[in-house]
Amino acid sequence: xxxxxxxxxxxxxxxxxxxxxxxxxxxxxxxxxxxxxxxxxxxxxxxxxxxxxxxxxxxxxxxxxxxxxxxxxxxxxxxxxxxxxxxxxxxxxxxxxxxxxxxxxxxxxxxxxxxxxxxxxxxxxxxxxxxxxxxxxxxxxxxxxxxxxxxxxxxxxxxxxxxxxxxxxxxxxxxxxxxxxxxxxxxxxxxxxxxxxxxxxxxxxxxxxxxxxxxxxxxxxxxxxxxxxxxxxxxxxxxxxxxxxxxxxxxxxxxxxxxxxxxxxxxxxxxxxxxxxxxxxxxxxxxxxxxxxxxxxxxxxxxxxxxxx
Numbered sequence: 001x002x003x004x005x006x007x008x009x010x011x012x013x014x015x016x017x018x019x020x021x022x023x024x025x026x027x028x029x030x031x032x033x034x035x036x037x038x039x040x041x042x043x044x045x046x047x048x049x050x051x052x053x054x055x056x057x058x059x060x061x062x063x064x065x066x067x068x069x070x071x072x073x074x075x076x077x078x079x080x081x082x083x084x085x086x087x088x089x090x091x092x093x094x095x096x097x098x099x100x101x102x103x104x105x106x107x108x109x110x111x112x113x114x115x116x117x118x119x120x121x122x123x124x125x126x127x128x129x130x131x132x133x134x135x136x137x138x139x140x141x142x143x144x145x146x147x148x149x150x151x152x153x154x155x156x157x158x159x160x161x162x163x164x165x166x167x168x169x170x171x172x173x174x175x176x177x178x179x180x181x182x183x184x185x186x187x188x189x190x191x192x193x194x195x196x197x198x199x200x201x202x203x204x205x206x207x208x209x210x211x212x213x214x215x216x217x218x219x220x221x222x223x224x225x226x227x228x229x230x231x232x233x234x235x236x237x238x239x240x241x242x243x244x245x246x247x248x249x250x251x252x253x254x255x256x257x258x259x260x261x262x263x264x265x266x267x268x269x270x271x272x273x274x275x276x277x278x279x280x281x282x283x284x285x286x287x288x289x290x291x292x293x294x295x296x297x298x299x300x301x302x303x304x305x306x307x308x309x
Contacts (some may be wrong), residue, residue, distance in 0.1 A: 001256070001285040005060060005212065006205050006265035010272035012198035014102030015039045016080035020046075021100040026051035031073030035063050036131050036161025038100065040224035040268035047303040054066050060063050062134055066090060074098055076306070080131040081105035081270075083138035090295070103308070104168050104196040105132060111192055112139055115163040123147050123156065125178050126167035127225055133167050161188035168196040169226035169268075170235060172203055198268050200227050206233045206265055213263045215255065216242045217282075219275045220267030248277040256285055262298050272300045 011019070025032045026048075034055045037045050045055050053076075056069050063086045067075070067271075077086070079099040090097045100213040109233040110121050126133030137215045147164075149151060156162070164182050166175050172258050173196045179191050206285040210215065216234045221229030222244070231244040241259075245251055263284050276294050285293060 001259065001282050001287070002023060002261045003279055003282045004210070004263045005275075005279050006202075006209065006263055008198070008201060009204070009219075009264075009266040009275055010270065012196070012268035012269075013268045014196070014198070015056050015078050018100040018102070019044065019136075021075055021098060022048055023051065023200065024076060024181075024302060025053055025076065025098065026076070028052065029129050031070075032076065033070050033073060034076045034078060035066050035070075035082065036078045037223060038076065040227075040270070041221040041269045042212070042223070043221075043271060043274065043300075043303050044269065044297075047300055049167060062068070062138075063131065064138070067093065076100050076170075077207060079105070079133065081109060081135040082131075083135050085138060086135070100169070102196075104194070105135070107170060108194045109139065109166060109262065111165060111194070112136060112144065112162075115192075116143060120161055120163045120190075121145065122164050123153075123164040123182060124166065125164070125170055125175055126171070126231070130167065130225055132169065136167070147178060147182075150178065153178070153182055153185060153289055154231060158187060159188050160186075161190075163190045163192055165192045165194045167225070167247060168194055169199050169224075169229065170195060170299045171229045172200050174229075198205075199229075202268065203233050204263065206230050207237045209234070209238060209263050211238075213238070215259045216240060217251070217261045217262065217264045217278055218242070218265065218266065219247065219278055220245045220270040221242065221246055224267045224269050227270065230265060230267060232307055245278070247274045247298060248281055249298070251278060251281065251295070253293065256282070256287070258287060260287065273305075274298070 019064045076098045217232040234242040
């Protein structure tokens with residue numbers, strides 16, 4: 001099978017930074033916890049737990065509420081960032097705080113705070129329940145409004161002045177659409193798009209895949225918003241089959257029937273090691289050969305050892 005590995009793929013700089021910060025806390029004598037998934041990839045979470053770093057992640061609980069589960073030791077703030085309330089509560093509990101927030105997320109938080117200080121309210125394009133959106137909105141829950149779709153804009157008071165910004169991992173095409181709609185109906189809105197560079201170039205690469213590709217694989221964790229957006233863009237702009245898989249273990253040989261040309265990409269928190277396993281497996285496949293292809297074993301020791309950014 002002809003296989004095109006879409007470039008870029010693999011860890012973005014924020015993921016590399018967060019993983020390296022976490023790895024430095026391995027095998028400590030005091031307990032080390034991560035407040036939620038360090039990045040949205042379960043393979044990485046499991047690999048860090050093998051190093052003695054425990055992830056505290058309970059569905060439905062905010063970062064602030066998750067702190068109630070930790071009473072001693074160190075706590076790592078994930079790449080998605082957190083509000084100042086989380087930092088303050090952790091310190092009040094006597095915890096040592098280690099900040100692994102993505103620098104792009106910190107930049108967005110600084111923008112939001114500066115604009116709030118100038119008297120603006122914030123329209124924040126994001127995914128409800130996502131930790132990055134949670135951290136941004138909790139800066140000021142009264143003056144920051146979560147925008148998930150066009151209908152949310154109908155509830156906004158048009159007499160106020162706003163700055164519109166966004167979660168860094170959103171689809172740049174969805175962000176553009178919502179910003180254009182906001183400009184139509186809100187006379188006093190300024191736009192500050194904050195989609196990170198890694199997200200932009202990955203999404204543009206997916207949109208521009210050649211038309212003769214007849215199957216697309218996006219490798220990444222279902223928790224990962226940027227991975228899901230890549231799959232969504234692939235569906236929107238291409239008519240071929242699109243599959244989102246966590247690893248080689250999820251790939252079904254039946255999907256490859258009558259397929260000659262595959263494209264493979266991955267989310268920004270997906271280890272390149274996992275993506276390369278998929279690429280190598282596809283390259284050996286021959287639609288004219290009925291033999292059974294053995295899937296490779298995933299070596300957990302290789303999950304944390306790649307620096308892609």
